[in-house]
Amino acid sequence: MLDNVPVPAASSSGKAEESRLVGSDRVLAVLKELARHPDGVGLDELTRAIGSPKPTVHRGLRALCRAGLADQDERGRYRLGDEFLRMAFAHHEARPEHVRVRPVLELLASRFGETTHYAVLDGREVVYRAKVDPPAGAVRLTSTIGGRNPAHATGVGKLLLAHHLRTREDVAAWVDDLPLARRTPRTRCTVDDLHRDLREIRERGYATDDQENENGINCIALPVYPTSPATPSGAVSISALAYRTPVSSLVDALGEIRRTLGPLGEPHPSR
Incomplete structure (x- = not known):
């Protein structure tokens, strides 16, 4: 005292x-x-x-x-x-990228009342580097920092794969002889389906997970560039309960989400 x-x-x-x-x-x-x-x-x-x-x-x-x-x-x-x-x-540049991304996650979690993540690609999986739960009273997801999920079944994973696997041959080589796990009936588990999805993601600039990794959970994912000027070093996602926030609602808010990301969501190839 x-x-x-x-x-x-x-x-x-x-x-x-x-x-x-x-x-x-x-x-x-x-x-x-x-x-x-x-x-x-x-x-x-x-x-x-x-x-x-x-x-x-x-x-x-x-x-x-x-x-x-x-x-x-x-x-x-x-x-x-x-x-x-x-x-x-x-x-x-010396600050860990998840520290730079966290304020954006907090803004998005507060605005949408849903869980937000920052994830990076690690081989065939994504690793969650940061997570922000929504304000008190909302339903929280069981994902954890350091947790992993199959890249092909998640919005963040598909978003990042889209920047690395640009042709059908790339996708086929990545899949190789290892079958893609079917997490739900909606998971993309074939080379053709995944290639088609990744091509659409590149064209529109964002990815969705419409209950492909977990029944009842939707998400939208966008690229961020905290450490790489031209290729996204990670992805930010808003994960929501499907009955409460359908994918269409997240897509309708795309402009607002991009404005919230600000410079983090913009590539800088000339840097």
């Missing part, structure tokens, strides 16, 4: 420390405002936006420029510096 912790009396040194903290806060305010102006911003405009005296803002800019976190272009406008961008991208 902190109730009985004594508070030191203010002193001249304490006031100096408080002043330094306020100055640091103002430098951070300058940094955050610069992030809103990718084409650069002038000192006067920056001063008005932050609401601090011009000399204070200018000192903050000088500190950021010395650290490489800001720079000034030929027009005299300030913008984020290359060092800041290098640090930000290096940090972003």
